[in-house]
């Protein structure tokens with residue numbers, strides 16, 4: 389079985405993990421109350437497939453809140 393794996397995000401918010409586009413790196417997150425700053429995602433191994441949705445961005449028919457629908461979560465030290 390194959391499924392379309394989503395491309396890894398190029399940037400994400402350090403506060404809430406919200407995936408973002410490269411243009412917003414260094415700016416503040418606009419996700420609700422989050423005061424985080426967007427960072428470049430860097431190397432591919434800084435991301436792992438979201439365990440909650442198995443990389444699909446959805447849990448059943450619902451939007452995956454763990455990865456904000458991106459299918460990926462940042463690996464943190």
Ligand SMILES: [Zn+2]
Nearest residue numbers: 401404417422
């Ligand atoms: Zn944020």
Ligand SMILES: [Zn+2]
Nearest residue numbers: 438441452455
């Ligand atoms: Zn997910």
